[in-house]
Each structure stands twice: as structure tokens, then as C-alpha cells.
Amino acid sequence: MKKLVIVAALCGLFAAPAFAQADKTECPSGHVVIYRVSKIKPGGTVEGFRQAVADNLAWYRSHGLTSNIQVGGTVMVMDPATRKVSLSPDQVVTLHIDPPSFGSKANPPRDAAWDAFVAKYNANSEMVSQTYICLDTPLR
Numbered sequence: 001m002k003k004l005v006i007v008a009a010l011c012g013l014f015a016a017p018a019f020a021q022a023d024k025t026e027c028p029s030g031h032v033v034i035y036r037v038s039k040i041k042p043g044g045t046v047e048g049f050r051q052a053v054a055d056n057l058a059w060y061r062s063h064g065l066t067s068n069i070q071v072g073g074t075v076m077v078m079d080p081a082t083r084k085v086s087l088s089p090d091q092v093v094t095l096h097i098d099p100p101s102f103g104s105k106a107n108p109p110r111d112a113a114w115d116a117f118v119a120k121y122n123a124n125s126e127m128v129s130q131t132y133i134c135l136d137t138p139l140r
């Protein structure tokens with residue numbers, strides 16, 4: 001049976017290389033969001049993914065970057081026949097709001113802590129899709 005996907009919560013991940021030098025002037029509002037959908041790998045866990053999200057945000061904070069927001073969440077699915085909504089056992093999302101790579105500051109150089117949270121993402125999940133969004137109005 002085909003299921004409709006409803007995003008339950010929001011989340012964040014590491015900055016995408018293709019947009020590493022992007023300029024906010026490409027987005028009139030100046031507020032960019034990187035939206036990623038990931039699937040938990042066999043042997044991976046949602047909790048491991050959540051820890052990667054937390055470690056990712058901690059990396060930015062420890063490097064003096066405080067204006068971005070990163071959040072993670074679990075996708076919710078709705079059975080169209082019963083309209084019952086449940087948490088997906090293996091689909092998660094991340095949102096990175098106002099990533100530094102889209103602002104006046106570039107990301108600091110990657111280091112061992114960066115490699116550690118990326119390894120945690122890779123051990124627990126595989127990115128399915130990535131979308132860049134220019135918000136019409138700021139969230140905050």
C-alpha cells in the first residue's frame with residue numbers, strides 16, 4: 001500500500017561540498033535551509049543518527065559558529081486507508097538552517113571531530129535525498 005510521507009520533525013547535517021562557496025545573494029531572503037532525508041542502515045540505529053546530529057551541531061559551536069541551527073527528526077508515515085500515522089522505523093531527516101557556508105563565514109577546516117561525526121552518520125545512515133531551500137521569510 002502506498003504511504004504518504006509526512007515530516008515529523010526537523011534536523012541538520014554536514015555542509016554539502018557542491019554549495020560550499022555559495023553566496024546568500026542567490027537567496028533573496030538570505031535564509032537557506034539544507035533538507036536531507038536519510039535511511040537508517042542495517043546495523044545502524046536512530047539513536048546513533050541522533051547522536052551524529054548532536055555531535056555535528058556541537059562541532060559548529062566548538063568552532064565559534066553560533067548562528068546556524070541544526071535539528072534532526074523521524075519521518076512519520078500515514079496509511080492512506082486508515083489515516084493512522086506512525087513513526088518510520090528507518091527514515092530520518094535533518095535540517096541545517098542558515099549554514100555558515102551560505103553566509104559571510106566559511107566553514108572552519110575539517111578536523112578529527114568533524115571526521116568523527118561524519119563517520120557516525122555514515123555508520124548509521126545513508127542519505128537518500130538532499131534539497132536546498134531559500135526561505136521566503138526567515139524562521140526567526
